[in-house]
Amino acid sequence: MTSLIxxxxxxxxxxxxxxxxxxxxxxxxxxxSPEQVSFFQENGYLRGPKVLDDHQIDVLRTSLxxxxxxxxxxxxxxxxxxxxxxxxxxxxxxHFLGAWMIDEGxxxxxxxxxxxxxxxxxxxxxxxRMWHDQVFYKPPRHPGVVAWHQDYSYWTRAIPPRHITVxxxxxxxxxxxxxxxxxxxxxxxxLLPKLSLLKDMDQIREILTPSQQEEFKPTPMVLKxxxxxxxxxxxxHGSYGNRADHPRRAIVLNFMHPETRSADGTRPLxxxxxxxxxxxxxxxxxYPILYDRNAPLGN
Numbered sequence: 001m002t003s004l005i006x007x008x009x010x011x012x013x014x015x016x017x018x019x020x021x022x023x024x025x026x027x028x029x030x031x032x033s034p035e036q037v038s039f040f041q042e043n044g045y046l047r048g049p050k051v052l053d054d055h056q057i058d059v060l061r062t063s064l065x066x067x068x069x070x071x072x073x074x075x076x077x078x079x080x081x082x083x084x085x086x087x088x089x090x091x092x093x094x095h096f097l098g099a100w101m102i103d104e105g106x107x108x109x110x111x112x113x114x115x116x117x118x119x120x121x122x123x124x125x126x127x128x129r130m131w132h133d134q135v136f137y138k139p140p141r142h143p144g145v146v147a148w149h150q151d152y153s154y155w156t157r158a159i160p161p162r163h164i165t166v167x168x169x170x171x172x173x174x175x176x177x178x179x180x181x182x183x184x185x186x187x188x189x190x191l192l193p194k195l196s197l198l199k200d201m202d203q204i205r206e207i208l209t210p211s212q213q214e215e216f217k218p219t220p221m222v223l224k225x226x227x228x229x230x231x232x233x234x235x236x237h238g239s240y241g242n243r244a245d246h247p248r249r250a251i252v253l254n255f256m257h258p259e260t261r262s263a264d265g266t267r268p269l270x271x272x273x274x275x276x277x278x279x280x281x282x283x284x285x286x287y288p289i290l291y292d293r294n295a296p297l298g299n
Contacts, residue, residue, distance in 0.1 A: 044187030044235035052226035093144035162257035
């Protein structure tokens with residue numbers, strides 16, 4: 001799974017870890033209910049279904065351990081490994097972008113119908129385009145946090161803000177292990193300044209208005225391994241350190257509307273990617289269309 005396959009030029013599944021849609025019944029089985037869509041629209045987040053079975057979890061865990069230990073020989077192809085982890089791995093969460101380019105399973109999960117169909121519903125668009133993937137690894141008994149933030153504060157060069165994030169656990173995610181917490185209805189707030197992601201958990205409180213302080217009521221998202229959550233790109237969320245005796249590993253997939261455009265043509269949107277001129281649709285091998293509701297099924 002670490003062979004030199006050019007996964008970013010493969011805009012379809014490379015293997016058979018995930019089953020493609022074969023019929024309209026398959027698609028309907030993946031859809032969210034109207035009540036779930038309404039909850040997301042009202043609150044800015046949603047507890048999703050179980051999207052990975054035990055075999056899929058095992059395969060992805062093995063691949064992640066190969067990346068973490070350096071056994072995957074393609075780690076230099078990643079977009080980035082967070083500098084905070086490089087500087088102080090005993091304090092900062094292991095966080096990196098680009099696993100989909102170096103591993104078959106991490107590539108193919110992008111096309112997984114149990115993820116793509118709900119994302120299409122929540123974006124209210126027939127097509128879903130990739131933005132980028134992330135991995136968060138919290139070792140056992142590790143203090144590293146993911147501080148309160150809005151995803152879009154890091155993504156303002158991709159406009160307008162029509163992005164959705166899917167958080168997928170490779171381990172049980174509990175209060176003890178540092179599960180994600182959401183601030184309900186914070187997707188209705190204005191965009192806040194970009195903050196340091198892996199340092200001070202509560203730095204966001206310094207920039208909130210009195211009314212936002214009053215509405216700041218964290219809701220934990222406790223999930224079993226293989227389950228997922230969805231959230232809007234303005235929804236404030238964060239997670240505390242891992243006090244459990246097992247790791248808390250997660251795949252985070254970020255998607256966007258197919259007509260999202262570049263707001264900055266002076267530098268690449270992601271490290272080591274081609275420049276997308278200002279005003280142009282963000283497209284190409286790094287930002288493929290992953291799902292098209294109108295495409296023929298069974299291919």
